[in-house]
Amino acid sequence: MPNLNKLVNKHTISLATSAAMPVIGMLVLSLMAHNLPAADFGNYIFLLITILLADTFRNGFVQTSLIKFYAGASKKRAVNVAGSAWYVGLVQALIFVAADGLIYLFYRSKSIDTETTIQWFGIIYITTLPAAVASYILQAEEKFGRMLILQVVNQGLFLIFILTLIFLHKLSFQTAVYAYFAGSAVTSLLTIFNGWAKIRTIKHRTKETVSQLAHFGKFSVGTSISSYLLRSSDTFIIKLMFNPALLAVYYIPQRLMEVFEIPMRAGVATAMPELSAAVHKNNPEEVAVIMKRYAGMLTVALIPIAIVAFLLGEVVIEILFGKQYRDTEAVNIFRLFMCYVMLMPIDRFFGITLDIINKPHLNMLKVLLMLVVNVAGDFIGIFIFHSLYAVAIASLFTFFAGALFGYYTLKKHLKFTIRDIFSIGYHELKGIVSHLLEKSKTDKVDI
Incomplete structure (x- = not known):
């Protein structure tokens, strides 16, 4: 029965974690749709889709390979895998940021909102890396309670910022971008300072494991x-x-x-x-x-x-x-x-x-x-x-x-x-x- 108890609790927390992001995310989108001009809301959706597409690369390249080689491994091997995953994720993020920087330098748009999207995409993407790696590690360690906390903090902060902007009548595409960045930054800093992201393991990476993760990740x-x-x-x-x-x-x-x-x-x-x-x-x-x-x-x-x-x-x-x-x-x-x-x-x-x-x-x-x-x-x-x-x-x-x-x-x-x-x-x-x-x-x- 204790095993069944553990299984039920694990399923319950995991279900709550999986539901938290779409439910809060849908609420935020609904609030923004009702309080933003159609053009501003469209610009925000474009930025969100761009970030989600980039996240698809990161999740594919880092998440599955980290969980595969981390879960069930010895403590020494797990540290090695975590550090190597950090290195792979950082290199991949920097490539995206560099590409975004080149576009920002050489592409001139007549729309200030398009320039805002290009300007903030790279900043937001690199900012979300610690929280992303932390969520992968927590999943590999089956710490679903902490994953739930991480999701609620991330989405909850963004919801609070958006509600505050609406209350102050300051909500616009640009302020929504600032709110998204602020929520992501606070969440990532939280994972770094409480040790969930295990950022210090990067010094334990090895060339062989980095190559192994990259080969699997492609x-x-x-x-x-x-x-x-x-x-x-x-x-x-x-x-x-x-x-x-x-x-x-x-x-x-x-x-x-x-x-x-x-x-x-x-x-x-x-x-x-x-x-x-x-x-x-x-x-x-x-x-x-x-x-x-x-x-x-x-x-x-x-x-x-x-x-x-x-x-x-x-x-x-x-x-x-x-x-x-x-x-x-x-x-x-x-x-x-x-x-x-x-x-x-x-x-x-x-x-x-x-x-x-x-x-x-x-x-x-x-x-x-x-x-x-x-x-x-x-x-x-x-x-x-x-x-x-x-x-x-x-x-x-x-x-x-x-x-x-x-x-x-x-x-x-x-x-x-x-x-x-x-x-x-x-x-x-x-x-x-x-x-x-x-x-x-x-x-x-x-x-």
């Missing part, structure tokens, strides 16, 4: 960029092939899918250190069990939610986005998305496990295959049916292709079956639910 970057393009490809194709007004219709069910991303991000964050530790122990059976447990639990948990969402699609969209979208394609597209929700955890964990067992090139190939299937499916479907539904249906083939590729490549290295995933997932989830119910009854008796 495939992770390829996977991250391909994933970004996969998420964005439908948007670009719809904008190219249809009336721009239909982009909002398709965006709504896409946005709702982020609800399902929250438990998956929590599951991935919890599972990666466990998988890495099992690999360090050279225990492929344990790796397979961990993969099956998390992929199975998420799949089994999401199926009933997807069924309810399928049945209540009209109600959900009307409540969240208004009556004007109730009778559009958004409802049925949302229902089509619900048809492949059960493939998402399996596909995600096949990819993560390939990374952890040191096959990042296969995970990159998997995502590239999904990108090709999605783009080809979109164009073929639109050409034949001339409908938004064709784009949604193409996504079903996309995830099926990814899951199939992941299954056959992973089967060469681990022993498992799809039936195992559902069976173990069901029993694990049943055990957690039973434990929570028993704990609830015990708490009532104590009261």
Whole structure:
């Protein structure tokens, strides 16, 4: 029972951590949308997307490789990996800052807001490095409580700064940028001074480990960029092939899918250190069990939610986005998305496990295959049916292709079956639910 208690607590904190950023972030965006002129809000979104795209490089290059080689390693090896990851992250950040500096020196824009974006991008990107590395290390150490604190401090400070600017009637694009920088700077300084970032380990880096992290990271970057393009490809194709007004219709069910991303991000964050530790122990059976447990639990948990969402699609969209979208394609597209929700955890964990067992090139190939299937499916479907539904249906083939590729490549290295995933997932989830119910009854008796 103590192990089950630990598992439940870890899942709960990880879920809260994964939910904190999107929830607070959505609140901040809502406040800014209501209090900024459309042009200023658009400029801020452009800066945010630019930073997020750059973060995709950093996460791909540093995060997965750090967790893989850090979790479960000896204390000396962990220090070496942390220092080498710091060096890799710093070099990558300085390259981005140098490129941004050259653009700032030689590019002359007529818009002061564009110049502000170019001027502050590099400053903000280098400022966020300590907090980013700290979050990777905390995840590798399975210190999800501290990760939650880090997320809440970062997003909470930004929210407080924005609310203060609104109260003082000083909110503009430029002051929003200053607030973003201030929140990032304070958070990074906090991680440095309390030791979470482990910045002093940089002196323990070695050429061999730096090379090892960089070699692994180049495939992770390829996977991250391909994933970004996969998420964005439908948007670009719809904008190219249809009336721009239909982009909002398709965006709504896409946005709702982020609800399902929250438990998956929590599951991935919890599972990666466990998988890495099992690999360090050279225990492929344990790796397979961990993969099956998390992929199975998420799949089994999401199926009933997807069924309810399928049945209540009209109600959900009307409540969240208004009556004007109730009778559009958004409802049925949302229902089509619900048809492949059960493939998402399996596909995600096949990819993560390939990374952890040191096959990042296969995970990159998997995502590239999904990108090709999605783009080809979109164009073929639109050409034949001339409908938004064709784009949604193409996504079903996309995830099926990814899951199939992941299954056959992973089967060469681990022993498992799809039936195992559902069976173990069901029993694990049943055990957690039973434990929570028993704990609830015990708490009532104590009261």
